[in-house]
Amino acid sequence: MKNDRWVNLRTFEEGFRGRGIDAVFGAMVNFDALYDNARSPFADQLKLHALLSGMSKGYLLPLAAYNPKADMDSGGKMLADVLDALANKGFIGVKIYPPVGFYPYGNVEFGKGHGKDFMMTARQFDEHMLSLFRECGKLGAPVMAHANKSMGRSKAWDNGNKPEGWIALAKQMALDQQTPIVNLGHFAGDEKFDDDWQPKYASLLTDPGTSKMYADLGNWKHLRGCTADSGCAALERLKATIASYPGVEKKLMYGSDWFMMIKSSNWQDYAGDLARALSDMNLDALFYDNAVNCYGLVPGGMRRAAVEKHLGYLPAWLA
Template identity: 25%
Template structure:
């Protein structure tokens, strides 16, 4: 099993990933029914147009997070391929919004979507191969890294001789993509029944994941519903938008935040099968630079518009990009493409402006709290729960509703091969719960526990059980989350909901406590359990929505 950090830091290379002849294995699992009030508090439905792909792949995946940020990072061959795929046929927000406006929410049938993924992967493979031909013309005796990537794909799909053929890049791309998608997902059975899926190698699953990110956002959402939703599955999802651009050295065109807010609001309004509680992105570096350029700018305008006008439920922050929740005047951000003249103090000014606005307007914050996706040298450590004390101890901010995401890896004192810095962040967070009444945490990307084949599972489950025994209040703050679509890179992701439910059963939770973890705690965190500004706003936005009315207004 490859955990979140190990997948990001080494799982996309050639070491440690075994080949699986025939491209995949059929695996089965039992999909559980969940309470009608279950909530997936942590998900994503953005596509390849919405993130700066080159910067994201180079700076947070390929680069060693403990090394300096180079001025011109070298892109690995596999990541070049992923970029080529992720921008193949990927729709822009304007086109999707136009379709929603004229036709409403219409997602394509699963076979059609997979066929479209296949075409986009084929196009990406062909573009990658054509570029390879231009770079490597002439006589040589060794195969380049790019050629090795294609050789590996051909070997995994059982076509090792294809690479020595005289087929055009287009024909090779179509042949390889057809084999990559030859065995479709066979898990379209009802909840409460046995499901099956194809378990690909992490290498091959990552290629399929790149194909997933070429879809319209509505189809990425529909896949989330197929995997974990339905009438007896989860019917409330909370996707987050992201804003990374200011931290990356690359200059890339991505979907403007205002366009994404408009689009995701329209998706939430029109999706009939589940309630979609979007979270808006906020980047303190981008805000500080904007304030420096225009002192009259309202740097919270996108957040305000999203929450007050467009039905968004909260705000998402990513400290490991390069900032701490407070005290940024002590942080070195000279590696960033542009630093505010006032330094880190300018980031604090923007962050506390956000915190105070959220408290005043009954708005929760969701923050990445795993040592991963570090954009700068060792900035993954900025995601530590301990960093939030400096926020929650401030007058007026103790009641800020805060979700620290990705609990449950116990990586800080894990065995060799993982980070080993001392006290686990899970221990730190548990020790904060008595002091801060509105501090929550989620189990998103909890593959160490959800995958029955994970070599870390016994260790992680034992640590969780011990921590719960010492700090039972954790069960009042723990929330289910999937981290879809990021978890789509993990071969076992179709059984994630079933795996988490099994883990909760093994922790001997009673029915009421399990329902709280699966939804009740999240309803409190979101502010949907009692009258207030948040409940009023969302009730007004979702008025008439069949699922919202059934869950929150049916009495």
């Protein structure tokens, strides 16, 4: 966590590239205002990630962090910086982190148990989040979000990622004949919780009105050691979800959550472990096609054009 970012990128590349991982989509998190203050200005962090992307020849394609409270405190400058990164610095998406204290949408409805102070700004949170998704839609940029139970800023925010906030967002945007472009990180997680998050997310992903919503299997560590016919609990749970919601497998993609995964032994084998466990699925779609579609990197895609504009060429793995 305390390494320079170029060191982490080098470590990741050295560990994964020889195993067929030809690119990494690097997600930032912004903890300003709601959790902690950064030690370097946000705009400088964006410049750094753009520089790392260029120096890696497009091995790293970055996602810009967005924190609605920090945006409020900056008078909208944070969103302006994010949109500039998408338009001019080769960023392919945005990362939000609901555990720090907001829902993707529906803060007025779902935030009633979070105290009077929060409710005084709940409507502003909804307005800023809706603005983010609308602006990202114009640029063809997906928003990646933590979408499983987590250790939130306080206990009240452990469930800030629950499906209801995303369902509310999809309904609100449908009123304007829009659909959010989203990567639901972790797809509710690989552990069995006493909840119905994964089925609700699967239902949302397979709804005809959410064609631009996807999910990843980041840090599904309980799939390691499984094989397609091994009967592991996490794998059986995923198979049951796919059987109940046909088509959801077309919305799933590989993810790592490297900062969490690196604490595990043999982290370099993670992608191969998932490939073995999920060998019954379309691995080309899981490891490439779905991500390229979600992130607008297909020929003619807006993010593909932004990457080529920033680098002056297309990365070899994408060309």
